[in-house]
Amino acid sequence: MPTQLDNYLFDLRGYLILKNALSPTEVAEANQQIDAIPLIERNEWHGYVHREDHVDERGISFQQIYEAGKIFETLIDHPSWMEYVLHYIGGQDNFDSHHGPLFIDENFASIRGPGEAIFLHSGGHTGCKRTQFRYRNGGFHCGQINILIALTDIGPGDGATMVIPGSHKSNIEHPRLSGDTHLDETEISVDDVEAAEEVHLKAGDAILFVDAISHGSAKRINEGDRRILVYRYGPSWGSFRWGYTPSKDLLNRLTPNQRKLVHPQTYRNPPPEALKAAGIL
Ligand SMILES: O=C(O)CCC(=O)C(=O)O
Numbered sequence: 001m002p003t004q005l006d007n008y009l010f011d012l013r014g015y016l017i018l019k020n021a022l023s024p025t026e027v028a029e030a031n032q033q034i035d036a037i038p039l040i041e042r043n044e045w046h047g048y049v050h051r052e053d054h055v056d057e058r059g060i061s062f063q064q065i066y067e068a069g070k071i072f073e074t075l076i077d078h079p080s081w082m083e084y085v086l087h088y089i090g091g092q093d094n095f096d097s098h099h100g101p102l103f104i105d106e107n108f109a110s111i112r113g114p115g116e117a118i119f120l121h122s123g124g125h126t127g128c129k130r131t132q133f134r135y136r137n138g139g140f141h142c143g144q145i146n147i148l149i150a151l152t153d154i155g156p157g158d159g160a161t162m163v164i165p166g167s168h169k170s171n172i173e174h175p176r177l178s179g180d181t182h183l184d185e186t187e188i189s190v191d192d193v194e195a196a197e198e199v200h201l202k203a204g205d206a207i208l209f210v211d212a213i214s215h216g217s218a219k220r221i222n223e224g225d226r227r228i229l230v231y232r233y234g235p236s237w238g239s240f241r242w243g244y245t246p247s248k249d250l251l252n253r254l255t256p257n258q259r260k261l262v263h264p265q266t267y268r269n270p271p272p273e274a275l276k277a278a279g280i281l
Contacts, residue, residue, distance in 0.1 A: 001083050010088065011135060014168035014213035017199065021080035021206035022149060026071060031151055033069035034109055034227065037062055048247045052108065059112035064244050065229060066107050066262070073250070075231060076104065076258045081147050084208055085233045090141040099236050100260025105144075106232040106241040109151075111225050112159050112217070117188045120162060120177055120196065120216035124170040130234065131211035133168040144211040144234045150201035151227035159220030160198035161207060161228075162190060167214040174214060189218050236264040 002010070010016050022030070039060075040046050043053040048067035051060065066072045089102055122131060132143040154160045164174060176193045190196045198218055199207055209215060211232070220226055232241070246262050254262060275281040 002087050006084070007140075010140075010208075010210075013163075013165040014133060015163055015165070015199070015207055015209035016084070017201070018080055018084070018147075018206040018208055019202075020204055021078070021147075022204040024204060026074075027151055027204045029069075029071040030109075030229065031227065033071055034062070034111070034151070037068060048250070050244070052242075057116055058118050059110060059116040061111075062109045063242065064107065064246075065109045066104075066231075067247060067250055068109075072107075072229075073254060073258065075107075075147075075149070075229065076254070076261050081206060081208060085145050085147065088140045088142050088145045088208070088210065089233060089235060090139045091235055099264035099266070100257075101236060102233045102261050103236045103238045103264050104231055104261055105234055105238050106230070108230055110228050110230065112220050113225050114220050114223060117159055117219040118216045119188060120164070120174070120193060120214050122211055123164070123167045123173055123177070123214040124212050125173045126212070128212070130238075133210045133212045142210045142212075144232055146209050146211055147206050147231045147233070148209070149206045149229040149231075150203050151229065152225065153203050154199075154201045154226055154228075156198070156200070157221040159217050159222075159226045160200055161215060161217050162188070162193070162196045162198055163207075163209065164193070164196050164214040167195075168210050168212040170214070177214065188216060233261075236260070 006016055037046050037049060040051050042051055044051055048064055050063045052063050054061065062068065066076055086101055124133065130143045134141040134143070148161060167174070174193065174195070190198050201207065251259055251263060272281055
C-alpha cells in the first residue's frame with residue numbers, strides 16, 4: 001500500500017521509485033524470454049508479439065510483451081505495484097462489480113543501444129484527459145499510470161529515463177520541447193533541458209509515473225543495451241492504444257483477476273432465437 005509519504009511525493013513530483021520491484025530471478029527470466037524473441041523487422045510479428053514500427057533512434061520495441069511468456073503474465077497484477085496503481089488511478093468503486101478496476105492499454109519491452117533515445121514528451125500543459133493527473137475529493141483519479149521496470153542497471157550514460165519533476169501540473173510547455181529551440185530525438189541529455197532529471201535504477205527497480213509528467217529518455221552513450229518494460233494502466237473503460245487484441249490463448253491462461261485487467265469487458269449479444277424472431281437471421 002502507498003504510504004502517506006508516497007502520496008505526498010507522488011502528488012509533488014508525479015513519479016515514485018519502487019526499489020526491488022522484481023527479484024533477480026524475475027529479472028533473469030524476463031531477460032531470457034526477451035532473448036528468445038527472434039530479431040524480427042519493424043512491423044513484423046513473432047506469435048502474438050509485434051515489433052513496433054517507429055523511428056530507428058528509438059531502438060526496438062516489442063509490443064504485447066505479456067504474450068511472450070509466463071513471467072510477463074505475472075507482471076499484469078504484480079504485488080509490487082498493483083495496490084499503488086489502483087490507488088493512483090482510483091475510481092474502482094464505479095466499475096469493480098461489472099468489469100475490472102483497471103485496463104492495460106499498452107505493454108512492451110524496449111531495447112536501446114548507443115545513440116538511441118526517446119524525446120521528452122507530455123506535460124500537464126497539454127490537458128490531455130487520457131494521461132491526466134487529477135486529485136479530487138481526497139483521492140487520486142489519474143488517467144494513466146505507467147510502470148517502467150529496469151531489466152538492466154541504468155546509470156549515467158545508459159540512456160536513463162528522464163522526467164521533469166512536477167511537470168504533471170505545469171501550465172506551460174518547456175521551451176526546449178517545442179518551438180525554435182526544440183531538441184531533436186538524438187540530442188537529449190539533462191544538460192540540455194533545465195529542470196529535467198535522469199532516474200537511475202538497478203535492474204529490478206521500477207518507476208511509477210503519471211503519463212502527464214514530461215518524460216522521455218536520455219541518449220545512450222555507453223556500449224551495450226538498456227532494457228526496460230513498460231505496462232500502462234488506466235481505467236477499465238479505456239481501450240487499446242494501438243488496437244491490439246489479447247490472444248484467446250493468453251486469456252485462457254490468465255487468472256480471473258489478470259483477465260479483468262487485460263480484457264475488462266464481457267460483451268453481451270442477443271441469442272440467435274431473438275435475432276431470428278426479429279427477422280435479422
Ligand atoms: O524509454 C524511457 O525511458 C521512457 C519511456 C517513455 O517515454 C514512455 O513510456 O512514454
